[in-house]
Amino acid sequence: MNERSGLAQILEAAWGVRDQRTRRRQRGLSLDLIVNAAVRIASTEGLSAVSMTRVAGDMGVSPMSLYRYVQAKDELLILMADAVYAVPPEPVEPAAGWREGLCNWAWGLHRLLREHPWVLRIPITGPPATPHQVLWLERGLASLAGTRLTETEKLSVMMLINGFVRSEALLFSEVSQAFSGSGSQEAMSFYSSLLGKLASSDQFPFVHAALSAGGYDEESGPDDEFEFGLRCVLDGIEQLVERGRATA
Template identity: 45%
Template sequence: MSTADEVEVPRVLRLLWGLEKPSRRGPKPGLSLDAIADAAVRLADAEGLAAVSMSRVAGELGFSTMSLYRYVDSKDDLLLVMANAGYGRPELHHGPRAAWRTRLEEWARAMRAGLQAHPWLLEIPVSEPPLAPNPLAWMEAGLQALSATPLREQEKLSAMLLTDTFVRGQTQLALQVDAAARRSGSTPQEADARYARVLGQLVTPDTHPGLVGALSSGSLEDGGDDFADTEFAFGLKVVMDGIAGLVEARARRAGT
């Protein structure tokens, strides 16, 4: 890439990648980008993303708000730094000899576990593809899971993105439903039963035959403590089956 085509890497990314050291201005012993990230993560875990601000993080660390500007230039930078810490590095156990499906399923389940541990990650707006070290490590791990398949490079990216989108969407929905049930003082089973009773008064076989069929079968009030896990397993299987169909089609074409 020519010099004219180069794009300046934002300072916060240069710091995260170790390409630049913090400004030397001001006496700031004990303050570091890692410390800022850890404090922000603790706040978000305890009180939610809305509790995180430059002033709150600085206060947690015993520094002035201005001290943080040696490392982060804005609230957006702070969110990027704490998200990088929240995701962490992927810890996957299946190596390159494992089947692609085994590796990608493990990747998806590990991603889900991380989001469940730090639900606020789902609240951070996504304005561009990953650039911080840890999210990029997850992206690389997802692509490596598909590296031995005959998929084209764009198809590998799309398959990984499809899996990531499913994980995020299902995890966010499950967390929101669980939070709503807790706020109402109901168990998930009680919330499902109430939903079914109310829905039964609103739909008829003429207007919503599909919903009436689901109600009659008891499916809409059959949620238990493992409902989210069951739905995740079902959805992940369907996603993997779809990718497997594409992999098999590519393999057949390569063999002809």
């Protein structure tokens, strides 16, 4: 089986096509129950704890019985990722404008990834293609419907915002793990003080100036960096939208 045919079968399962053809179902089992059990494990113990054997054990069935519904762990991971996207962001009224719509979309994804950081560890196999993720894309594109952006530009905008939110969420997750057991602000202040002593102003004048100004010493909320980054991204998109309007 080549990679494309394997992905096609996974997507058939996600969209419920293959599930309708599954034979010899076991009573008390379904694809949704299996995926939900795997999500619970990942949410409480991390993605590394998820295995076909572990999911089967939690459900009180044999591992082989799961293979009637899920062909492999890779398939299970993709279905798990789609499951946490089950609740898309609420549509924003068109009168609110594209910026409010994209801001709402980005904050929705931000909250989802903070709640389920293990999703970030699942390899991306391509553009959104599972049903819940496609619905998220649909909601995002709907926010841009009133602009004069081309359809290609709209897709690129959504890729940009999605990439920013995922990148920020991954950084937040890794920093949180690195600073576990000590306050992040305390750790950043220690880092700033130590680096300020090691990086001389002669060798690293700009780094030294930033550290001397106390950039890492200021108290900040957990979402401050996200708010700043999102504002910058939306400001850039606004330039693109305005340019398209002027050209038209």
